[in-house]
Every structure is written in structure tokens, then in C-alpha cells.
Amino acid sequence: MDFSLTEEQLAFRDVVRRWVDAEAPKDWMRQLEADEENYPVALWDKLAEQGFxxxxxxxxxxxxxxxxxxQMIFAREFARTAGGLLWVWGLTSFGGAKTIASVGSKEQKQRFLTKMAAGELRVSLSMTEPDGGTDVLGAMKTHAEKVDGGWKLNGAKMWTTAARVADRLLVLARTDRTVEKKHQGLTMFFVDAKSPGITASLLPKLGMRAMGSCEVHYEDVFVPDEDVLGEPGKAWYxxxxxxxxxxxMVGAQCLGAIDGVLEDAVAYMLQRKAFGGIIGRFQVLQHYVADIATWQKTTELLLYYVAQLQSEGKPCGVDANMLKMVATENAVKAADLGIQIMGGMGYSAETDMQRYWRDHRILRMTPISNEMVRNSIAESLGLPRSY
Known part of the structure; x- marks a missing residue:
């Protein structure tokens, strides 16, 4: 299989790379990420103005x-500087838009996708239950009951990123409690975030701070029938x-982060002097850089392979899980070695290496933990289900 990008894709990559360097440099991304209280609206506006x-x-x-x-090409190039702030773009373009395009009605696509494309509608994903983590189905307590003209939604969600500034919340809730299996009887709602009965509280966290992850409570929130996505009770399918x-998407983000780590590590090794010369001459640091470059290439090859399978409509569930596992672990290892290479400056908030580590450590646990990914891969080889 040829993983080479086409001329058109290469041209797009170069356009994005130039824009990222000019409009979303690392020093600005570092400043934005540090402000946990304020969502980076200025970055959103730049993305919208460019049409991304x-x-x-x-x-x-x-x-x-x-x-x-x-989308993978864009995500990789943007994440090189943005790190976890990639999700300023990703929540709406890759989360909301993909869902609407997949299960939305023609009317919903016209109503929502046009605004998303223009950067006029901000989406937040509200899936995780307070007691559930990755056990979304087993812990599902958020529920909705049918009423005249729509539904009444009640419950709570955790880690609903950017909920305080969202226009729409993509909410998974149980609408039938009499089903035989946990994945049955679930419905997807595209909720107006300004609806009465919704409260969002900020959850301070280690990385991606400016994204503003929240705990969201839904109390008798009315959702009209026109805002149900897909067939009621069949959301899981x-x-x-x-x-x-x-x-x-996660794989592309992690590859972009590794790109940024390698870029910063090499630049630092070529200018930092110790013991009579640049530290780039030290064999052990060269080994660290060689490891990072190898992780970069293995992640890149697996990413291109899975993305090509998906674009051709071929089965790639197991491969996508492998990509998620490999990419997240490589990104964290790379950032950790990057910190080691830079020493105290790598640990300093004045540089980006620590941000790459903080932003990507969470991805070993979400959207599904790497332990569960390994279980799934093993199950695909004929071993019994473990959860």
C-alpha cells in the first residue's frame, strides 16, 4: 500500500503548515492553554476566518x-503547535459534524452543518457519566422521557469539554429502561446549550486547561423532537x-505532538551548551532523539494505514484501536524524553515540552483506556471478553 500523499494533499498540508506557523505559533498556544478560566475564542475566530x-x-x-x-493532515499540522488545543477545532468539526453527517436528517444537516462549516456553531460532547468513566453503558443514569412535542432530559455528565461556551451539547441518554442489553434503548440528543435547566461547572485539570472541561447537570431540560439525532433508542448503533x-483523530493529534516534541528537542540540542560544546554531541541524547524519531515514523505509518482503510470504507476497527494505543503511548514517551533532554527548561512553563506531556497524558485513558483497547485486541484474536 502506498502511503504517499497526493499532490493536492501535499499542497493542502503546506498551506496549513504555513498558516499554523504564522497564526498559531507555539508561544501563543502556550499562553492560551495556561488560562483555564477563558476559552480561546480568538483561536476559534482565526480558524473560522480561514474556513478550517x-x-x-x-x-x-x-x-x-x-x-x-x-482531516488527519490538518489535525497533525495543527497539533504540532496547538497540542490539546486542537480540540478547539476538533470538537465541532470532528465530533459534532461527523455525527450530524452520519445520523442527522436532511433538515438537520442543512440546519447545523452550514453553521458548523462557517464557524458559527460550537459543539460540546456530553457522554461520560459521573460514576462511569469509560463504562458509558454500565453507568448510564442520564435519561429522557417522552413528552408532548419532545423529551424531558435529566441527569449529569462529566468532562463535557467547552460546555460553558457551547451552542449545542451532544448528549447520550437512556430513553428505554426495559431493554435486555445495555447498549439498547439509548438516544442521542443535540441539545441547545442555553436551554433552561442546564448548569455547567468548571473542572480544573492537568492539561488542555483552556478547553474548559465541565460537569454538566440536566434538570427537566426540554429537547424538541427535531433535535433528536437518528432513531430514538438506536443511538449506540x-x-x-x-x-x-x-x-x-487521536492518532493524528498525537503524531502532531511528536512532531512538535522532536522539533523542539533537536533545536534545543543544537543551541544549548554544556561541558565545552553543544549538548547535541552527547551520545545518550542522540539516542533519545533517535527513539523519538522512530516513534514518530511508526505512528505515522500506522496512522496513514488506518486512515486509508477508513477512507476506502474497509473494516479497520481493530487497526484503529491499535493506532490509538500506539499513538498515545508514543506521544507521552516522546514528551517525557523531551523533558529529559531539556532538563529544567523542559519542566518550565516557559517552554512547550511540559505542555505536550500534560495535554497527551489524558489520551492514554480517553476516549477509551489503553487497557480496554488491549482487551479488545486480544478478544479479536479469539480470547474471551474480559469486561
């Missing part, structure tokens, strides 16, 4: 078109096709 929210959205809805490979895209 339209990547992957069909042209008939005002988007730029492009498949998952195109509708979500499954989007899971591979999510893992590809």
Missing part, C-alpha cells in the same frame, strides 16, 4: 469537502461507525 471548520463537511452545506485523510474516526 469546513474541512470534511460536504460542499453542499458550505464546507470544503475532503475525507478523513484530509448509530455511534459505532464514528468510533474509528475518533481514534484516527
Amino acid at each position: 471548520f469546513g474541512i470534511g463537511i460536504p460542499e453542499e452545506y458550505g464546507g470544503l469537502g475532503g475525507d478523513v485523510v484530509t 448509530a455511534m459505532l461507525p464514528t468510533l474509528n474516526n475518533e481514534r484516527i
Whole structure:
């Protein structure tokens, strides 16, 4: 399989790379990420002005078109400087838009995708239960009951990123408690974030601080029928096709972070002097850089492979899980070695190496823990289910 990018894809990559260097440099990303109280609206506006929210959205809805490979290219280039702030773009373009495109009605696509493509609608994903973590199904207590003209939604969600500034909340809730299996009887709601009964509280955290992850409570929130995505009770089946895209997105983010780590590590080793010369001459540090470069290449090859399978409509569930596991672990290892190379400056908030580590450590646990990924891979080889 040829993983080479086409001329058109290379041209797009170069455009994005120049824009990132000019409009989203690392020093600005570092400043934005440090402000936990304020969502980076200025970054959102820059992305919207350039039209990047339209990547992957069909042209008939005002988007730029492009498949998952195109989105992967953008995510990698942007994450090189943005790190976890990639999700300023990703929550709406890769989370909300992918879901609407997959299960939304024609009317919903026209109503929502056009605004997403224009950068006029901000989406937040509200899936995780307070007692559940990755056990979304087993812990599902958020529920909705049918009422005249819509539904009444009650419950709570954790780690709903950017909820305080969202226009719409993508909420998974149980609508049928009489089902035989936990994945049945679930419904997806695209909730107006300004609806009465919704409260969002900020959750301070280690990384991606400016994204503003929240605990969200829903108390008798009315959701009209027109804001139900897909068939009521069948949300889990509708979500499954989007899971591979999510893992590809994580892989692209992690590869972008490794790019940034390697870039900073080499630059530092060429200018930092100790014991009579640049530290780049030290064999052990050269070994560290060689390890990072190798992790970069293995992640890149697996990412391109899985993205190509997905774009061609071929099965890639196990491969996407492998990508998620490998990419997240390589990104964290790379950032950790980057800190070691830079010493005290790598630990300093004045540089980006510590931010790469903080932003990507969470991805070993989410959207699914790497332990559960390993279980799934083992199950695909014929071993019994462990959870």
C-alpha cells in the first residue's frame, strides 16, 4: 500500500503548515492553554476566518469537502503547535459534524452543518457519566422521557469539554429502561446549550486547561423532537461507525505532538551548551532523539494505514484501536524524553515540552483506556471478553 500523499494533499498540508506557523505559533498556544478560566475564542475566530471548520463537511452545506485523510493532515499540522488545543477545532468539526453527517436528517444537516462549516456553531460532547468513566453503558443514569412535542432530559455528565461556551451539547441518554442489553434503548440528543435547566461547572485539570472541561447537570431540560439525532433508542448503533474516526483523530493529534516534541528537542540540542560544546554531541541524547524519531515514523505509518482503510470504507476497527494505543503511548514517551533532554527548561512553563506531556497524558485513558483497547485486541484474536 502506498502511503504517499497526493499532490493536492501535499499542497493542502503546506498551506496549513504555513498558516499554523504564522497564526498559531507555539508561544501563543502556550499562553492560551495556561488560562483555564477563558476559552480561546480568538483561536476559534482565526480558524473560522480561514474556513478550517469546513474541512470534511460536504460542499453542499458550505464546507470544503475532503475525507478523513484530509482531516488527519490538518489535525497533525495543527497539533504540532496547538497540542490539546486542537480540540478547539476538533470538537465541532470532528465530533459534532461527523455525527450530524452520519445520523442527522436532511433538515438537520442543512440546519447545523452550514453553521458548523462557517464557524458559527460550537459543539460540546456530553457522554461520560459521573460514576462511569469509560463504562458509558454500565453507568448510564442520564435519561429522557417522552413528552408532548419532545423529551424531558435529566441527569449529569462529566468532562463535557467547552460546555460553558457551547451552542449545542451532544448528549447520550437512556430513553428505554426495559431493554435486555445495555447498549439498547439509548438516544442521542443535540441539545441547545442555553436551554433552561442546564448548569455547567468548571473542572480544573492537568492539561488542555483552556478547553474548559465541565460537569454538566440536566434538570427537566426540554429537547424538541427535531433535535433528536437518528432513531430514538438506536443511538449506540448509530455511534459505532464514528468510533474509528475518533481514534484516527487521536492518532493524528498525537503524531502532531511528536512532531512538535522532536522539533523542539533537536533545536534545543543544537543551541544549548554544556561541558565545552553543544549538548547535541552527547551520545545518550542522540539516542533519545533517535527513539523519538522512530516513534514518530511508526505512528505515522500506522496512522496513514488506518486512515486509508477508513477512507476506502474497509473494516479497520481493530487497526484503529491499535493506532490509538500506539499513538498515545508514543506521544507521552516522546514528551517525557523531551523533558529529559531539556532538563529544567523542559519542566518550565516557559517552554512547550511540559505542555505536550500534560495535554497527551489524558489520551492514554480517553476516549477509551489503553487497557480496554488491549482487551479488545486480544478478544479479536479469539480470547474471551474480559469486561
